[in-house]
Amino acid sequence: MPEHSTSPFCDDQTVEERRVGRILMVCSVVWSASLIGCAWVAKFVTITSPALQLAVAAVPVVLGAITFWVFIKKLRAMDELQQRIQLEALGIGFAVGVLYEIGHTLYVRLADVQQPDGNLASVMLFAWIGAVLWGKWRY
């Protein structure tokens, strides 16, 4: 018989899914810290060496790649309904991101905005989180 978690908060996860989930949590925290750190360096520290500039920019990219790799491992450890919920949520997140980017780009051009700062990653992230919660509620 497969092992299941005995935690009342995680009764919908197998031990393997929970184990990968813990690794994902650690990776997410480290990645977030690297993002904050690199953003701080970009804002307050002047780096003249092109190699160092590239290295600083690469740190969150590499850590992000590791985090996404662990996320894929967690997806594989999920059962078929959880995978379906995630697939739908990722599709919704992607679609919302594309629509946001189209709308934002058109608005910036039409309104002649001087500082066209968008936040595509945040929009996609919140759309994905919302869609996962909606999927959990729906099934």
Add this chain to the structure above:
Amino acid sequence: MKNKLKVLRAERDWSQADLAKRLNVSRQTVNAIETGKYDPSLPLAFKLARLFGAPIESIFEDK
């Protein structure tokens, strides 16, 4: 798709969590199948059939 999962489970006095453990799926999946919100994949349907010792068509039926 209709199914007799709840009846078969009750006959064995299993909770949804018990059945989920035996199938290696989440309790939410068992609940979603029982309430007809989710149709299982063919491998999972075969797993259910083996577990209950009954043919798939006797557990699931088209609406």
